[in-house]
Amino acid sequence: MKVKVKFSTIFRELSGVDKTEFSFPQSATVGDTLKKIVEDFPRLKKWIPQNGEVSDYVYVLLNGKYAPSQTQLKNDDEIVLFPPVAGG
Amino acid sequence: MLSERELIRYDRQIMIFGKNAQEKLKKAKVAIAGIGGLGSPVSIYLTAAGIGHLLLIDEQKPELSNLNRQIVHGEEDVEKKTKTLSAKEKLNQLNSEVKIETYSKRISRENIEELLNGVNIVVDALDNFETRYLLNEFCVKSGIPLIHSAVEGLYGQITTIIPGKTPCLKCLFPNPPKKIKFPIIGVTAGFFGVLEANEVLKLITGYGNNLIGKLFIYDLSRNEGEWIDVKPNPSCPVCSDKLLAKI
Numbered sequence: 001m002k003v004k005v006k007f008s009t010i011f012r013e014l015s016g017v018d019k020t021e022f023s024f025p026q027s028a029t030v031g032d033t034l035k036k037i038v039e040d041f042p043r044l045k046k047w048i049p050q051n052g053e054v055s056d057y058v059y060v061l062l063n064g065k066y067a068p069s070q071t072q073l074k075n076d077d078e079i080v081l082f083p084p085v086a087g088g
Numbered sequence: 089m090l091s092e093r094e095l096i097r098y099d100r101q102i103m104i105f106g107k108n109a110q111e112k113l114k115k116a117k118v119a120i121a122g123i124g125g126l127g128s129p130v131s132i133y134l135t136a137a138g139i140g141h142l143l144l145i146d147e148q149k150p151e152l153s154n155l156n157r158q159i160v161h162g163e164e165d166v167e168k169k170t171k172t173l174s175a176k177e178k179l180n181q182l183n184s185e186v187k188i189e190t191y192s193k194r195i196s197r198e199n200i201e202e203l204l205n206g207v208n209i210v211v212d213a214l215d216n217f218e219t220r221y222l223l224n225e226f227c228v229k230s231g232i233p234l235i236h237s238a239v240e241g242l243y244g245q246i247t248t249i250i251p252g253k254t255p256c257l258k259c260l261f262p263n264p265p266k267k268i269k270f271p272i273i274g275v276t277a278g279f280f281g282v283l284e285a286n287e288v289l290k291l292i293t294g295y296g297n298n299l300i301g302k303l304f305i306y307d308l309s310r311n312e313g314e315w316i317d318v319k320p321n322p323s324c325p326v327c328s329d330k331l332l333a334k335i
Contacts, residue, residue: 009243009307056266064319084265085240088126088215
């Protein structure tokens with residue numbers, strides 16, 4: 001199955017692309033996608049832990065919904081990565 | 089009813105959305121939680137636009153290091169007045185017809201109901217998620233729209249939360265970001281503060297479209313942004329009951 005990933009703000013800057021697409025076996029999860037992102041875009045290593053867990057440094061929305069690492073993916077799912085911000 | 093003076097004062101914006109909408113602005117009560125980087129432009133533009141009643145909430149005093157972005161405060165206010173009083177003085181000068189109420193204590197579970205009683209819209213201009221979650225819970229429970237924004241460096245995010253219709257803050261961000269001393273420049277807070285004020289004006293007047301079910305993220309360093317269609321979390325501890333009640 002294919003999964004689209006969109007990078008926002010700092011992640012776009014570090015990855016050098018605004019989006020990418022991965023092919024995964026049927027049982028892949030959000031965490032697998034995060035691991036693959038770090039493999040393909042090593043400059044994101046600091047922000048995305050290699051164990052595939054959602055960290056304090058990245059927010060992940062799957063098809064517009066919060067998705068923990070263990071969430072199973074479907075074909076054509078879209079993941080958006082953006083950094084947590086709290087300032088005002 | 090608008091006075092002759094008000095008709096002149098708001099003439100250019102009445103050309104956009106009409107007299108009835110201006111009257112709606114005059115009748116509205118809007119709370120601004122946080123009178124810092126975001127709250128400064130929010131309070132200035134809502135005062136200029138003629139919101140009838142503003143409630144400014146902030147427990148801090150301006151510091152010198154705030155002045156690069158908290159444009160409603162000046163050097164004479166640093167460490168002397170509360171941010172709410174400092175802002176009230178400037179806003180009264182800008183528009184004496186707007187009623188400015190101030191509250192200079194931290195929002196808590198104990199005071200929030202009384203504090204926000206009668207408010208039509210709440211603007212989240214805070215700098216921490218603990219208080220944001222309190223505002224979110226109150227707004228969801230009371231059915232009051234909440235305009236959320238947060239900024240850092242040269243980027244930020246904004247969405248308009250309509251209880252029972254859109255995801256709430258806890259749906260989107262179930263875990264608070266780490267507390268850090270964050271970098272920020274005035275233009276970022278200014279940009280997102282103006283967008284927050286714009287969301288308030290559109291909600292009240294009914295003019296245009298709001299960021300309802302949309303999270304807007306923008307990077308001012310690259311002039312790139314995106315709108316993410318966001319959906320409620322069916323197991324959200326704050327709003328899932330409210331959503332179920334609507335079905």
